Amino acid sequence: MDIVILSILLVVEASAVAAARVMRLWLRTLRGSSYLAALVFIITFLARTLTGADFFDAIGYAIVYTFRLVVFLTSFSLFFLTTTPEEIALTMSKARIPYEYIFAFVSAVRFTPVVADEMRTIMDAQRSRGLELDRGPFTARLRRMIPILIPLLVNVLRRSYELAEAMEVKCFGATKKRTYLKDLNPKTSDYLILAGSVGLFTITIYMRINGYMPFEAITGIRLVSGM
Amino acid sequence: MPVIEFDRVSYTYPSGVKALKDVSFTVEKGEIVVLMGENGSGKTTILKHLNGLLKPTSGRLYVDGLDTSKSTVAQLSAKVGLVFQNAENMFFESTVWDEVAFALRNFGFGEDVVRRRVDWALKFFDLNGYASQSPFTLSGGEKKRLAFAIVLAWSPAIIALDEPTIGQDSLQKEKMLHMVKLLNTQGHTILLASHDVEFVAELRPRIILVSSGKITADGPCEEILSDLEILRKCSIVPPQLVLVMDRLRDLGLSRKILDVPEAVKAISEVIGHKHI
Numbered sequence: 001m002d003i004v005i006l007s008i009l010l011v012v013e014a015s016a017v018a019a020a021r022v023m024r025l026w027l028r029t030l031r032g033s034s035y036l037a038a039l040v041f042i043i044t045f046l047a048r049t050l051t052g053a054d055f056f057d058a059i060g061y062a063i064v065y066t067f068r069l070v071v072f073l074t075s076f077s078l079f080f081l082t083t084t085p086e087e088i089a090l091t092m093s094k095a096r097i098p099y100e101y102i103f104a105f106v107s108a109v110r111f112t113p114v115v116a117d118e119m120r121t122i123m124d125a126q127r128s129r130g131l132e133l134d135r136g137p138f139t140a141r142l143r144r145m146i147p148i149l150i151p152l153l154v155n156v157l158r159r160s161y162e163l164a165e166a167m168e169v170k171c172f173g174a175t176k177k178r179t180y181l182k183d184l185n186p187k188t189s190d191y192l193i194l195a196g197s198v199g200l201f202t203i204t205i206y207m208r209i210n211g212y213m214p215f216e217a218i219t220g221i222r223l224v225s226g227m
Numbered sequence: 228m229p230v231i232e233f234d235r236v237s238y239t240y241p242s243g244v245k246a247l248k249d250v251s252f253t254v255e256k257g258e259i260v261v262l263m264g265e266n267g268s269g270k271t272t273i274l275k276h277l278n279g280l281l282k283p284t285s286g287r288l289y290v291d292g293l294d295t296s297k298s299t300v301a302q303l304s305a306k307v308g309l310v311f312q313n314a315e316n317m318f319f320e321s322t323v324w325d326e327v328a329f330a331l332r333n334f335g336f337g338e339d340v341v342r343r344r345v346d347w348a349l350k351f352f353d354l355n356g357y358a359s360q361s362p363f364t365l366s367g368g369e370k371k372r373l374a375f376a377i378v379l380a381w382s383p384a385i386i387a388l389d390e391p392t393i394g395q396d397s398l399q400k401e402k403m404l405h406m407v408k409l410l411n412t413q414g415h416t417i418l419l420a421s422h423d424v425e426f427v428a429e430l431r432p433r434i435i436l437v438s439s440g441k442i443t444a445d446g447p448c449e450e451i452l453s454d455l456e457i458l459r460k461c462s463i464v465p466p467q468l469v470l471v472m473d474r475l476r477d478l479g480l481s482r483k484i485l486d487v488p489e490a491v492k493a494i495s496e497v498i499g500h501k502h503i
Contacts, residue, residue: 124280125317127300128309129377130333147329150319154363 006067013074022081029077041066090184122151229253236286246272248440262420264437265462270420274387279303308383312390314374318362348380388419392426428466428485453482
């Protein structure tokens, strides 16, 4: 069962998180996603039970799927908590991606929290006008998102025009070749990590295509039938 | 019985920022109270507690007899009309008329009441010419007025305004001043957050000074705005007139003078001229 593999991955990632001193932020992400994790657990369990798996099998699947989500979230938080948008931009420019595309990507990343914040403000304002978001049937709730989504869209559009103006004022695209304030210099250790990740990824893809189960393939033990 | 009662209210944002620390004060029906303090002192946090958008982390808050921790935002909003700083960014309906009607319909008023209230509110704010236009076509000042019309339409007993004078020219401020006074004479209790001292000095309200989540002073406008010591502590620049009167204190003048005719009278008495 790949729970062992997942556990190893989680431990490795958790130590990386600890080393990067972003433990508190990571724990908050996990706490925030606990509802989603619980949902995944319940849905998997029910789906497996209803399709005829026995109790322990279903529990096993549910645990593995939930674990996968946690590992997945950890990987993402590890990346975004330790890498600034500037660093991502620098990496992309090293890969010779045109700056226009890099800028679009970086501003998307950077403006996500801004838009999320704005959405909260708009929700507060509309709730102050008597809008009840958490009552009634699902379709009615969906309809009540309109007073949130329209102002949000309008504000996003307005902001993008303002951003475009601000960029032109600051001579965006005036010179073909850009220089950067910081310069990225990959060290040997960076290349080793990169090679390791790509290697693991290749092995995983290979095993997947050939139908091996990771834990069985390594230890030869078959834990749960059909996994 | 006070209409608003903060009883040792503390509030900590999910991010861990302690925005309010043991805040206690009461507001009587029909009062005008201005919350003053620097950015991030907790003024907006206090206002957001009034209609339940934020619930006290500890302590209790009663608004018109309701414990806000046990009431919904919709229940409380019927009593407390909160006008946000950038309320004009929240429009979504296709006409100005519907924008005002939205809240009234949410609060369950009948269609004929809605019609009457919307027409009244638009007239009150001099917007009836725009009733069938899109709210997005209005000018900045008109949008601000529409934001007030929206809240005034359901005539909440308590009106809470967050920085109502920001981005307004002097004529608009003048109108705002009259509007706040008029609403007050009609029996509305008014709470507003502002750091526009000149505006506040003309309004002559009770002032509550907020600084890093705590109440540093609470008293009548004349007392607070002439207390240079405490204003400096809260990073508020005193009204110019108070500074002038302070410089002239050797002549035996009081600092507690907030308007020009009064100041002229006091000064001319001291220097012995009838008119200046």
